[in-house]
Amino acid sequence: MTVSGSAIKIEARNILKNNYSTAFVTTVTVLAVWYIFNYLCSILEIFTTAVLADILLVVLCVVLFAPLLLGYLRYLWRMSSGVTDNPIAIFYYFSYPKLYFKCLSLIITLSLRIGLCYLIFLLPYFVLQVITGTWIYETLDITVPLWTLSFSNIITVLHYVATVATVFSCLKYYLAPIIFVADEKIDTAEAIHMSKVISKKTMLDFIFLCFSILGWAVLSILVLPLIYTLPYMFLAYLKHCSYAVEDFNNDISKINYDDIPTFVAGA
Secondary structure (H helix, E strand, O other): OOOOHHHHHHHHHHHHHHOHHHHHHHHHHHHHHHHHHHHHHHHHHHHOOHHHHHHHHHHHHHHHHHHHHHHHHHHHHHHHOOOOOOHHHHHHHHOOHHHHHHHHHHHHHHHHHHHHHHHHHOHHHHHHHHHHOHHHHHHOOOOOOHHHHHHHHHHHHHHHHHHHHHHHHHHHHOOHHHHHHHOOOOOHHHHHHHHHHHHHHHHHHHHHHHHHOHHHHHHHHHOOOHHHHHHHHHHHHHHHHHHHHHHHHHHHHHHOOOOOOOOOOOO
């Protein structure tokens, strides 16, 4: 990419500066929904079990919060392109059943791919858990070998390694959400495929951008700064994606292959 991370962050700040009132309203709405869902699950945990509460949270995130987040992403995308929507536009993907299920298709597909990838990387972790677990020796009525104790630290490391490996392995999907919201006609499979194609060239730039805004992400742990940091980080991500798609389109135009699709770099 020809645009540096610093230039992208400056653009993101300028966009947010000129549209902060509407960005504030939409961001607070998204955060409020998230904390309401967490509160409901906390209440459920008191009266039932933590497992049921976690299951409810996952369901709410998939069927309600993720489509809302995509609507928020679409709102910021259009705002970065100079289009001022009503803040209620963050509920765009709830406006028609067809839109909602198309959005849900993307969310479920990405979730399954990332989840499967995570499980594959966790296989060594599961194997060691079985080998070192006391239940297998109790079932066989034999003494637990002392050497199994030395694997406790390795098991912890394997869990972290699986998480990091999954993140880097699934970075190829990072453009899929924005390709999806920028092109109303694109389907789930094509959005994911084009993300994999474009990210081969731009993934390293995206990683550098993520590390450059890591301080803002850490600051967000305090919760209140999210009112500013969330739209800022999203806008930085959107501008990066915009330039990534634009570079891809330029490369395709140079090759002049008419059968290769290009995508809109703006709204």
